[in-house]
Amino acid sequence: MSHFSLRLAGVSCQGCINKIAKKGQSLDETFAIASTVANKTEHNTDYISARVSTALSLDETINLIESLGFTAEQGTLPSYVGAVQNVSCQKCVGKITGALRELDELAEVSIDLDKQSIEVVGLLSPQQITSSLTELGYAPNHNETQTSIEQGNSNSAAPQQVNSSAQLVRLNLFGVTCASCVASIEKAVNAAIATESAHESVTINFANRTASVYSSLTESQLVQTIENAGYGASVIVDETAAESEREQRQQQEYQHKIRHTIGGLSLGVPLMLYGMLGGSMTVNTTQQQLAWGVVGLLTLAVLWFSGRHYFIGASKAFKNRNANMDTLIALGTGSAWLYSIVVVLMPALLPDSARHLYFEASAMIIGLINLGQALELKARGRTSQAIKRLLDLRTKTALVIKNGKAITLPVEEVQIGDLVLIRAGEKIPVDGQVIEGESLIDESMLTGEPIPVLKSIKDTVSAGTINGEQNLTIQASKVGSDTMLAQIIEMVSNAQNSKPAISHLADKVSSVFVPTVMILSIITALMWYNFGPAPTVINMLVTATSVLIIACPCALGLATPISTMIGIGKSAEFGGLIRNGDALQMASNIDVVILDKTGTITQGKPSVANVEHVRETPFTLDYLTALEQGSTHPLASAVVSYCAQHKSQIAPLAVADFVNLTGRGVTANIDGHSLLLGNQRLMREQGVDISDVATKAEQWEAMAHTVIYFAIDKQLHTLLSISDPIKSESASAIAALTQLGIKVMMLTGDNEHTAKAVAQQTGVDEFHGELLPQDKLQWVETLQQRGLVVAMVGDGINDAPALAKANVGFAIGQGTDVAIESADITLIRGSLFGVSQVIEVSKATMRNIKQNLWGAFIYNSVGIPIAAGVLYPLFGVLLSPIVAGVAMSLSSITVVSNANRLRLFTPKTQEPSQGIAQAITQGDQANG
Numbered sequence: 001m002s003h004f005s006l007r008l009a010g011v012s013c014q015g016c017i018n019k020i021a022k023k024g025q026s027l028d029e030t031f032a033i034a035s036t037v038a039n040k041t042e043h044n045t046d047y048i049s050a051r052v053s054t055a056l057s058l059d060e061t062i063n064l065i066e067s068l069g070f071t072a073e074q075g076t077l078p079s080y081v082g083a084v085q086n087v088s089c090q091k092c093v094g095k096i097t098g099a100l101r102e103l104d105e106l107a108e109v110s111i112d113l114d115k116q117s118i119e120v121v122g123l124l125s126p127q128q129i130t131s132s133l134t135e136l137g138y139a140p141n142h143n144e145t146q147t148s149i150e151q152g153n154s155n156s157a158a159p160q161q162v163n164s165s166a167q168l169v170r171l172n173l174f175g176v177t178c179a180s181c182v183a184s185i186e187k188a189v190n191a192a193i194a195t196e197s198a199h200e201s202v203t204i205n206f207a208n209r210t211a212s213v214y215s216s217l218t219e220s221q222l223v224q225t226i227e228n229a230g231y232g233a234s235v236i237v238d239e240t241a242a243e244s245e246r247e248q249r250q251q252q253e254y255q256h257k258i259r260h261t262i263g264g265l266s267l268g269v270p271l272m273l274y275g276m277l278g279g280s281m282t283v284n285t286t287q288q289q290l291a292w293g294v295v296g297l298l299t300l301a302v303l304w305f306s307g308r309h310y311f312i313g314a315s316k317a318f319k320n321r322n323a324n325m326d327t328l329i330a331l332g333t334g335s336a337w338l339y340s341i342v343v344v345l346m347p348a349l350l351p352d353s354a355r356h357l358y359f360e361a362s363a364m365i366i367g368l369i370n371l372g373q374a375l376e377l378k379a380r381g382r383t384s385q386a387i388k389r390l391l392d393l394r395t396k397t398a399l400v401i402k403n404g405k406a407i408t409l410p411v412e413e414v415q416i417g418d419l420v421l422i423r424a425g426e427k428i429p430v431d432g433q434v435i436e437g438e439s440l441i442d443e444s445m446l447t448g449e450p451i452p453v454l455k456s457i458k459d460t461v462s463a464g465t466i467n468g469e470q471n472l473t474i475q476a477s478k479v480g481s482d483t484m485l486a487q488i489i490e491m492v493s494n495a496q497n498s499k500p501a502i503s504h505l506a507d508k509v510s511s512v513f514v515p516t517v518m519i520l521s522i523i524t525a526l527m528w529y530n531f532g533p534a535p536t537v538i539n540m541l542v543t544a545t546s547v548l549i550i551a552c553p554c555a556l557g558l559a560t561p562i563s564t565m566i567g568i569g570k571s572a573e574f575g576g577l578i579r580n581g582d583a584l585q586m587a588s589n590i591d592v593v594i595l596d597k598t599g600t601i602t603q604g605k606p607s608v609a610n611v612e613h614v615r616e617t618p619f620t621l622d623y624l625t626a627l628e629q630g631s632t633h634p635l636a637s638a639v640v641s642y643c644a645q646h647k648s649q650i651a652p653l654a655v656a657d658f659v660n661l662t663g664r665g666v667t668a669n670i671d672g673h674s675l676l677l678g679n680q681r682l683m684r685e686q687g688v689d690i691s692d693v694a695t696k697a698e699q700w701e702a703m704a705h706t707v708i709y710f711a712i713d714k715q716l717h718t719l720l721s722i723s724d725p726i727k728s729e730s731a732s733a734i735a736a737l738t739q740l741g742i743k744v745m746m747l748t749g750d751n752e753h754t755a756k757a758v759a760q761q762t763g764v765d766e767f768h769g770e771l772l773p774q775d776k777l778q779w780v781e782t783l784q785q786r787g788l789v790v791a792m793v794g795d796g797i798n799d800a801p802a803l804a805k806a807n808v809g810f811a812i813g814q815g816t817d818v819a820i821e822s823a824d825i826t827l828i829r830g831s832l833f834g835v836s837q838v839i840e841v842s843k844a845t846m847r848n849i850k851q852n853l854w855g856a857f858i859y860n861s862v863g864i865p866i867a868a869g870v871l872y873p874l875f876g877v878l879l880s881p882i883v884a885g886v887a888m889s890l891s892s893i894t895v896v897s898n899a900n901r902l903r904l905f906t907p908k909t910q911e912p913s914q915g916i917a918q919a920i921t922q923g924d925q926a927n928g
Helices: 014-027 037-043 058-066 090-103 126-136 179-194 219-228 239-276 286-319 325-345 359-392 484-496 503-531 536-550 553-559 561-573 581-587 597-601 620-628 634-646 680-685 691-702 730-739 752-762 773-785 797-805 817-822 833-868 881-904 916-927
Strands: 002-009 032-035 047-054 071-074 079-083 108-112 117-121 148-150 167-174 201-205 210-215 232-235 397-402 405-410 419-422 431-436 439-442 453-455 472-478 576-578 592-595 607-613 656-661 665-670 673-678 706-712 715-723 743-747 766-768 790-794 808-812 825-827
Touching: 002 058, 014 032, 014 037, 014 047, 014 058, 058 071, 079 126, 090 108, 090 126, 117 126, 167 219, 167 239, 179 201, 179 210, 179 219, 179 503, 179 553, 210 219, 219 232, 239 286, 239 359, 286 325, 286 359, 325 359, 325 503, 325 536, 359 881, 484 561, 503 536, 503 553, 503 833, 536 833, 536 881, 553 561, 553 833, 553 881, 561 576, 561 581, 561 833, 561 881, 576 581, 576 833, 581 808, 581 833, 592 597, 592 773, 597 743, 597 752, 597 790, 607 634, 607 691, 620 634, 620 665, 620 673, 620 706, 620 715, 634 706, 634 715, 673 680, 680 706, 691 706, 691 715, 691 752, 730 743, 730 752, 730 833, 743 752, 743 773, 752 766, 773 790, 773 797, 790 797, 797 808, 808 833, 825 833, 833 881
Parallel strands: 592 743, 592 790, 743 766, 790 808, 808 825
Antiparallel strands: 002 047, 002 071, 032 047, 079 117, 079 148, 108 117, 167 210, 167 232, 201 210, 397 405, 397 419, 419 472, 431 472, 439 453, 576 825, 607 715, 656 665, 665 673, 673 706, 706 715
C-alpha cells in the first residue's frame, strides 16, 4: 500500500470526498482518502489537499478521481508554522506530537525548543492545531502567536492563491571568531526574519562557519543582514565548491595566523627574556624613556601587523552594540600597551612602584593567541573529512551520447533521459538504468558490499559507484541533487549543521558570556584599586587584563558542534545517515529496539519453498499468476516467479472484483470462480476448512516459513510455504544490541509460529505476530508510556507510522521512500549491525560533548577567579596576562583535540566491510 499527497480541484464538500472514497474502494478495499475540504474557507483557495492510502498506483488514483469530474495532481500537504511556549523538554514534544497525531495519524510535527516554534505538515487546520496546543497548555499568548499555512505546491502551472516564498539558504560566514559572534548573527537574522516570516529558523555551525536559514528573505537580504551585523557572508550554491572554498580559506587563514604568531613572538619573547634575566622593566631616567619609547612603537607595530584583525573585529562589534572575543583581546592588549606608553611618556604622574611596563605582555599575548588559533584551525580542519570524502565520490563530467557521438559534458548539464556512456574503470556520474552492455559494478562505497555486482540491461546503477572492465550505456533517471549520492551528501551536511538539544545551554551562556566577563573585569579592577595592596595600579591592571584574556567563549562555542560534526560523519562511515543532531542525542538513550521481520531481520527476497496441492486443477498456476501479478508485495513476486518457472505458458485470465485485504490477502473472481489467496486469518473469515493441512502448515511455520493458502469456491486447493532467508548477520547484530543493554523486540504481520521460529534463530527477546501497521504503532506508544526510549527499525510503507512515532526511527536504505522519509536515521547498507554501531557512535559522541562542555565550564569557572587574584591571599602571586593568554589558547585547542578523538573511535561491533567508511577512512588516513 502507498501514500500519495494530492491537490484536488472541483471538490466542494465532504460529499465529493465520500464519492471518491466509494469509487476507490470498488477497486481497492483498502482505499482511504482524507482531505482539508472542511478547512477550505480557512485556506481561501480553489483547491484542497488530500492524502490517499491505496494499493493503486499514483496514475491509477489520479485517473480514478478525474473520471468523477474532479481535477487531481500530485502535490504536498499544507504546512502550519507557529509559536509555542513552555515547551522545555522532549517529554513536552512527545505530548504535543501525540495529541496532534491523534487527529492526523501521519502528521509530521517538528518543534524547535530553542526558538519555541512548531511546524506541522498534514491535514490539520490552524484552529485544530492551536486548540490542541491550548488544551495542553503550550499555546502562546494571543498577541505572540504567529501562524502561516502554506498549501502544497505542484509542478504544474496551475494558479496558486497561497504562495509561500520561504526557502532554505545555506551561507558561508566570515569574521566569526567566537560563540558570541554566533549569538550576534542569530540575533540579527532572527530580528530580520521576525518581520517577514512567522517561522524563525536560523542555525549556525561555529565549527565550520556556516549558517542555514529558513525564511522568506532573499539571499541578498540575508547577506546584507549579516553584513550589517559586522560580519561577512556568501551563499552556498554548490556544496563541493563551498567545501573547497572553506578548505582554501582555512589554509590561507592558517598561514596568516602563523605569520602573525611570528610577528608577535619575535618582539615578545626577547622582551620577556630580558625581564626574566634581570633587565629593568621600569622607567626612571630620560634614557630609559627613549629606549622604551622605541619599544612602545615596535609593540604598536606588532599590534597593527599581528593583531589588527582583533581590533577591527572589536570595533565592528562595538558599532553594532555587541561584544565578542575580539573585544576581550583588544581591551586586554590595548590596555596593557596604553598603560605602558603612559608610563613612558609621563612617568612623573605615577609613583615609582607603578612604573612597570607591559609591552612584552601585549606582544606575547597577540603572538600566543594567534598561535593557538592556528593550531585550532589545523585540528578543526580534520572534522569535515567525512563530507569531503563523500564529495570526492562525485564526478565532474559525463560522456553523453548525442546523435550517435559521445560528447563530454559537465555533469550538471546531464538531463533525465540522456544516454550516458560509462567506460571501463570510470565512476558513474548519475543514477540510471542500463540499456546496453553488461559489467561488474563496485558499489562498496554506497552499499558496503565488497563483491562487485553484475549489472545488465534494465538494472539500475547509482552515481559514485565504479564500473568494472566492460563499457555500459545507461539512461539517466536521476541527476544532480536527486541522485542517491547527492541525497546522502545533503543529509550528512544538513545533519552536521544541526544542533542537538544539549547545545541549548551552551548557546544561552555564550550569548551573555563576553558582556559578563567585561563586567567581571571592571569589578576586579575596582576591588583591587580600592582594597588591594600596593602597588594598587599595577595589580589592578594585571588582574583586569588577565580576566579579559583568560576568558574563552570559543571553548563553549566549539564544545558541541565539533563533536556533532565528527559524530555524524563517523556514523556515516558505518552506514548510518543521521537526519539531525536531536536524533544523534536521542539514539544515545535508546532502551528498546523494535525490529520488523521482512527485509529487516530477513533478506526481503522471498521464494516459494514448498507446495502442497490438496486438490488438482490444471489452472492453479494460471490463477495464482493472475491474482498476484499486479501486486507489489514481495510474497506476490515470489509466487509469480514460482509459477513462471513451473509452467512455460501462463494463460492470460481476466480478473474481476479484485480486492486487496491488508494483512490478510486478496480475493477476486475469474471465469465465474471465487478465488481466495492469503493467510490463515483470511481462510477463517471466508469459512474455508484448512484443518486437513494444519499439521503440515505448523511444520513449515516452525521452519520460519510463511504459509499461504489458495482456495477456489471456498475449497482449499493449494498450500504454499514461502521462505525469506534470515540475513547472515541478524543474530550477531541482535546479540550486539543485547550486549549494549538494549531490549530487542520483533513485530511482524506474519503468523505467530513463523515469528517464534525467527525469534528463536536470531535471539530476539520478545516477539509478536499477525500485527497490522496500526498495531505496531500501538506497541510503540505503549512502550513510550512506560517511560522507555523506543527505536523502530523497518523498511516498508507499513512501518512508516511506527517509524514516525518512535523516539528514533531507523529505515533500511533499500526500503521504500516512505519509510526513509519517516525515519530519523537511514541505514544505507541495510545491515542490522548499523543499528548497534550508530548507537555506539551516538553514545561516544554524547560523552565527548559532555566532556567538552564540562571542560569549558570548569575552565572558565576556575580560570576567571584565578585571573582575578583569588589565590593572592594564600600564595601572594598574581596570574600573568601572558600565562592567561596561553591558557585561553590551550582551552580551545583542548576542546578541538578532545573532539577529534572521536575520529579514532571504533564500535565494538564490526563487519568485514563498512561501505561509506572505506571512502571516508581512507581519506582520513591520507590526510591524517
